[in-house]
Amino acid sequence: MAMTGVLRPGHAQLRVLDLEVSRKFYRDVIGLVETGTDAQGRVYFKGWDERDHNSIVLRQADTAGIDFVGFKVLDAATLDKLERNVREFGISTARIPAGDMLETGERVRFQLPTGHQFELYAYKKHVGNGLGQLNPPPWGSDADRGMAPTxxxxxxxxxxxxxxxxxxxxxxxxxxxxxxxxxxxxxxxxxxxxxxxxxxxxxxxxxxxxxxxxxxxxxxxxxxxxxxxxxxxxxxxxxxxxxxxxxxxxxxxxxxxxxxxxxxxxxxxxxxxxxxxxxxxxxxxxxxxxxxxxxxxxxxxxxxxxxxxxx
Incomplete structure (x- = not known):
């Protein structure tokens, strides 16, 4: 199956009521890999077998829920094309500058008819899964911490x-x-x-x-x-x-x-x-x-x- 256009789910930003309690829960109980904290105080995680820098982002808030979900697209040209197509569909878009999220490029954000904030992006830093690219083992130490989702x-x-x-x-x-x-x-x-x-x-x-x-x-x-x-x-x-x-x-x-x-x-x-x-x-x-x-x-x-x- 040719993979073009929108490739895969990339990230979701969740609102949590106690950031430090949630950080420990997502890191130690669920077993995600913590990859950073930004200037806004958001905490970043990824699954142990994900290659990109982050996929789950936590933000301190007064109410729980989801801020936005993002999907990765093939390249910058695809991002531009899809933004045009979304606008032609009748939905306005906004560009979120590169660096607003850690190690993540420019994002195109728009609101779905269901009221959710949805975004597309073409670049996120490749950090690997810790196993290397040459003769890797099937799993590493991160695969055994907590529930350890991939x-x-x-x-x-x-x-x-x-x-x-x-x-x-x-x-x-x-x-x-x-x-x-x-x-x-x-x-x-x-x-x-x-x-x-x-x-x-x-x-x-x-x-x-x-x-x-x-x-x-x-x-x-x-x-x-x-x-x-x-x-x-x-x-x-x-x-x-x-x-x-x-x-x-x-x-x-x-x-x-x-x-x-x-x-x-x-x-x-x-x-x-x-x-x-x-x-x-x-x-x-x-x-x-x-x-x-x-x-x-x-x-x-x-x-x-x-x-x-x-x-």
Whole structure:
């Protein structure tokens, strides 16, 4: 599969209520690699197997939630082209100068119809995964600290008018629809949730219809196997981390998962598995009456917290 245009999820900036508590949690319990603190006081992390300088950024705030999510594009020419296309779609953009985020180049930011701040960028400093580029071992010491996710995988975001988001992502940004959840027939079977990819992952970003704009459901951190998801759940138990759902398997995406909350109340996911779609695959549809299995396949249960709690 040729990788052009938008390449992958690059970063998410989260608001936390106590920065030092959150720093220790994301570093020592989740096991992300801390890579710096900037002049604004923001703390930067990456997964142990990520090559770029940062992917998860924490900011002290009075309310929890997400400030913005960013995706990496192929090069500067692609960034310029996509900015023009977004403007032609009818959405205004702003340029965030290089260096505003540590080791990150110029970013193009715009607001999605769902109210989320979304951005594209072409450059972030390559710092590697600590294993080297010549005859590397399969893992290093960072792969054993805490839950040790390999990388930032995706976000699930809640907001109004996901139909407009779908149009923007598929017609302008080059994503394709992988799965969807539709509502009841008596309501006209509207799309209630959409899972979209710019790669051959089951989803690089997902959206759920919700009346309040700009809400975070969860940030997902990639684990290398189902065994590592189960290990992460043990670490959550040992550290008295509040678990929402799991360990279990999704029907939607076939992913293996545990959902839990960070100390500020932001939900995060440890995620593994899933199948490998391509853009010519026909999207999978889940009906709402079967979404209990879509969420928690073994139990077939619609967890109330999953549907209602966002930050």
């Amino acid at each position: 990388r930032f995988d995706h976000c699930l975001l809640y907001g109004p008018d996901i139909a407009a988001n779908k149009k923007l992502f598929t017609e302008v940004l080059g994503f394709y629809l992988v799965e969807r959840v539709i509502g009841p027939k008596e309501a006209g079977e509207p799309e209630m949730a959409i899972f979209m990819s710019c790669s051959n992952k089951t989803h690089d970003i997902a959206f759920v219809e919700h009346p309040e704009p700009g809400k975070l459901h969860h940030v997902s951190l990639r684990m290398s196997s189902w065994e590592r998801v189960q290990r992460a759940s043990d670490i959550m138990g040992m550290n008295k981390v509040a678990i929402d759902i799991g360990p279990t398997r999704h029907g939607v995406t076939r992913g293996e998962t545990v959902y839990a909350w960070d100390p500020s109340g932001n939900r995060f996911e440890t995620f593994a598995g899933g199948y490998e779609p391509y853009p010519d695959y026909e999207p999978i549809t889940w009906t709402f009456d079967q979404f209990g299995h879509g969420l928690d396949f073994p139990n077939g249960k619609l967890h109330e917290s999953f549907l209602t709690i966002v930050t």
